[in-house]
Amino acid sequence: MPEVVLAIDVGGTKMALALVDDEGTVLADDVRPTPAEPDPLRVVAPLLVGIAEILAQLPAGPEPLRVGISSAGPLDGPSGTVSPVNIGAWRGFPLVEHVQRAAGEASGRRAVVGLANDGHCFTLGEHWLGAGRDVGSMVGMVLSTGVGAGAVLEDTLFSGATGNAVHLGHISVNAWGARCVCGGHGCVEMYARGPAMVAAAQQRGWTGGDDARALTADARAGDPIPLAVIDEGMRALAAGIATTATELDVTTFVLGGGVSRAGEVIFGPLRRHVADFAALPYVRDLEVRPAVLENAGLLGAAALALRLDPDAP
Numbered sequence: 001m002p003e004v005v006l007a008i009d010v011g012g013t014k015m016a017l018a019l020v021d022d023e024g025t026v027l028a029d030d031v032r033p034t035p036a037e038p039d040p041l042r043v044v045a046p047l048l049v050g051i052a053e054i055l056a057q058l059p060a061g062p063e064p065l066r067v068g069i070s071s072a073g074p075l076d077g078p079s080g081t082v083s084p085v086n087i088g089a090w091r092g093f094p095l096v097e098h099v100q101r102a103a104g105e106a107s108g109r110r111a112v113v114g115l116a117n118d119g120h121c122f123t124l125g126e127h128w129l130g131a132g133r134d135v136g137s138m139v140g141m142v143l144s145t146g147v148g149a150g151a152v153l154e155d156t157l158f159s160g161a162t163g164n165a166v167h168l169g170h171i172s173v174n175a176w177g178a179r180c181v182c183g184g185h186g187c188v189e190m191y192a193r194g195p196a197m198v199a200a201a202q203q204r205g206w207t208g209g210d211d212a213r214a215l216t217a218d219a220r221a222g223d224p225i226p227l228a229v230i231d232e233g234m235r236a237l238a239a240g241i242a243t244t245a246t247e248l249d250v251t252t253f254v255l256g257g258g259v260s261r262a263g264e265v266i267f268g269p270l271r272r273h274v275a276d277f278a279a280l281p282y283v284r285d286l287e288v289r290p291a292v293l294e295n296a297g298l299l300g301a302a303a304l305a306l307r308l309d310p311d312a313p
């Protein structure tokens with residue numbers, strides 16, 4: 001019988017849950033809006049109700065239930081706490097503890113819970129069932145309102161000491177750049193994230209809209225200002241990609257996220273700049289592939305669960 005795990009994907013706007021088997025088939029799923037509440041317990045409440053409801057569909061069994069959580073970062077893996085930038089009520093919030101208790105009570109089984117940031121889970125998902133399923137090592141990247149990332153190296157998630165490894169969006173690509181929200185200077189995200197490119201275009205007189213969708217549409221139509229800011233943003237991202245490839249000795253990169261769905265208008269300049277930076281022989285074949293999954297984060301949370309040791313305390 002295939003094993004079934006519980007996958008959870010917590011973001012600033014929605015919280016998704018699914019029962020997923022060990023072949024990646026989604027057997028049941030549920031999505032709830034993330035409450036915009038100052039009380040941390042009120043924010044987690046609908047997730048705990050969702051866990052009880054979805055686990056009611058799972059037959060009881062003697063073996064432990066494995067649960068994987070994808071959460072917006074930053075987070076602290078060893079303590080199981082999260083402090084997502086886009087969920088203000090949660091600062092050092094013990095998400096693993098809450099999920100473990102709810103899943104244990106609802107299933108009548110011992111719950112073993114793993115936590116990883118959303119960039120890591122995206123990467124696990126694309127590696128398991130998506131654009132990176134034919135390679136042992138890859139870096140996944142999510143380009144939207146921020147730049148998330150993660151790495152699977154030789155089929156193992158490289159989480160780092162605290163669960164935040166390969167934070168590509170906050171690699172500095174301009175040592176003399178302005179100060180970033182993270183406290184550093186000249187980070188990839190300051191140039192490449194959707195809202196940054198939109199703001200740069202508006203400063204140069206572009207009036208075509210206020211989001212990345214409008215920006216990429218105008219670039220596709222040949223508007224020189226959006227074309228120029230996207231080119232600059234993708235040069236920054238390319239520098240981050242080449243740095244990461246050079247550091248990790250990995251040549252498969254998978255790019256997903258809302259901004260990447262604009263397609264060639266993003267991938268064209270990105271690949272051109274990557275070729276300009278990735279000069280050492282061992283990274284010269286660097287390839288940036290488009291992501292293929294719609295729900296890579298949730299499937300990655302399932303992959304995380306399937307990698308947990310069921311005998312872990």
Ligand SMILES: [Zn+2]
Nearest residue numbers: 170180182187
């Ligand atoms: Zn930064």
